[in-house]
Amino acid sequence: MSESDEPEKRFAADVMLGRLTKWLRVLGFDARSVLLANLAVIESLISGGFIPVTRREKFRGLDSVIFIGSDDHFEQLAEVISLVGVGREEVRLFSRCILCNAGLDQISGQTVFGAVPDYVFETASDFRKCPRCGRVYWPGSHRRKMIGQLESLTGWRLREGEEGGTK
Numbered sequence: 001m002s003e004s005d006e007p008e009k010r011f012a013a014d015v016m017l018g019r020l021t022k023w024l025r026v027l028g029f030d031a032r033s034v035l036l037a038n039l040a041v042i043e044s045l046i047s048g049g050f051i052p053v054t055r056r057e058k059f060r061g062l063d064s065v066i067f068i069g070s071d072d073h074f075e076q077l078a079e080v081i082s083l084v085g086v087g088r089e090e091v092r093l094f095s096r097c098i099l100c101n102a103g104l105d106q107i108s109g110q111t112v113f114g115a116v117p118d119y120v121f122e123t124a125s126d127f128r129k130c131p132r133c134g135r136v137y138w139p140g141s142h143r144r145k146m147i148g149q150l151e152s153l154t155g156w157r158l159r160e161g162e163e164g165g166t167k
């Protein structure tokens with residue numbers, strides 16, 4: 001996946017929104033975890049092209065900030081999608097490391113021998129690796145479950161094989 005194919009929207013989610021941040025990464029968005037302590041931090045993030053997302057009461061009502069009301073991470077994700085206006089075509093499912101936010105590299109199955117369970121090595125294809133932390137990702141039941149959760153949340157069709165974002 002090339003740099004230019006990345007979604008344009010980039011998020012700076014408050015450190016208190018850790019699970020939401022991971023789900024934004026699952027969708028392929030650059031989602032930094034930042035301590036949104038004061039207005040100066042928020043303004044510098046906005047000028048850097050980031051959309052600040054927070055639950056801090058003191059930022060409620062600011063035009064430039066996405067204020068999240070729910071304490072449930074799925075409802076939070078729905079709020080972001082609706083408030084920011086995220087479209088299905090922007091989604092690059094499983095293209096980013098959920099732990100460290102780096103874009104994943106496509107790697108060949110041969111190179112993951114020993115790094116993944118044997119049954120995965122024998123049955124899976126489409127391996128991706130995080131260039132920063134080295135974690136290897138592959139399609140599987142965990143991923144299918146996440147796709148199901150996202151589909152019922154958003155109404156989007158996100159089945160496996162379409163994650164390149166071409167449709």
Ligand SMILES: [Zn+2]
Binds near residue numbers: 099100101102132134
């Ligand atoms: Zn990583």
